[in-house]
Amino acid sequence: MNKYSYKDLPSRRERLFIALRLPAHIQHSLRLSAELVQGKLDFRKWTDHRDYHITLQFLGDTLVSDIGQLRKTLRSAGAGFQPFELRVSGWGTFGLEEAPKVLWRGIEGELGQLNLLQKRIVEATSSLGYKAELRPYSPHITIAKKFLGQVPGNEDKGIFGVLPEQDLSDNSWLIQDFVLYVTQPGQTPMYEVVDAFSFS
Template sequence: MEKDKLSNEPISSTTQSQRLFTAIAIPDEHKQKLRQWAEQDLDHLSFRKWSDFRDYHVTLQFLGDVATSDIPQLEQALYQAAAEHAPFTLGIGGAGFFGREQFPRVLWRGVTGQRESLDQLYQSIVRATEPLGFKPEERPYRPHITVARSYTGQQPVPTSVWQPNDRIAEPWEVEKFVLYATRMGQKPMYQIIQMFPLLR
């Protein structure tokens, strides 16, 4: 069961816009396992930015800067998208990268389990938000969990990083997705502002 809760921090009504995205929140147990992997197996690697373990998530759709006044309408569309889907199971897969394998731009862990259900949820969210002016990305949807960005090491990343790793906890049931707001300069950087239960 996921333990993420809405933040108690108030969102100022004077804020004109917020940078938002939809995502699958990862249970605390899995975040801790990923943290252990990053700190124990990757401690010899140099990256410009490491994700705070509390921010680990699987992005669904990046929405960009959204006017605060438009958020209620957006949330209504997302509730409707969520209602089209039943809960499904996901797990954490192996390590992967964007950019060059030896000097990756992004290091991530993949997603396993009922990927077709995840893809269908993504498509539903895109369909629900497009009439509101949100455009889907042109590149294919590639679900992943970002662990680090911008490798700065002088030596190539060892191939052992990409080998299968069985330390991550068992799969979990996805019962909802969330709407995150980005809080630049804060740790954790992502704040849940709404949750959308899968109801079908």
């Protein structure tokens, strides 16, 4: 978002979402575990490790001219929130087990605080016209999308039969802020931070 002035392109739309970043050591560990799986499962798209995140709210296409007010609203939503700790947990999928749409890693820790933060953000952005998703909030880290099939030699094991056990030794971190991301299609990494919103 710092590549151009808001005043220059007020009518341009950007695809935005709000999320928790992962620290570099968590991204690295997740990348290593994903690489173990890539040789056993065939997914169309594997998330670049620098794009690993926990989504709080998807906002969709937003006018550049509206981003200033959005940032002000998010700054207020995060002010005074208490830091909390999260941990990476096991593997999971969305969709049919034999042909899942998404392969993900779960989240443990102070989930009550995470859910409270997500609810606060959704309530704050509703005043700007953004809608909450109808499905219940399910925090996760997307590792891959669109299953194409088993790699030869692994067909009889099923997806969960080839996934490694819990493999992160240092898998917890302290949440002290959240970020507004813009999606940059065709780039790697694909998500760029527009702004960060500290609890302090």
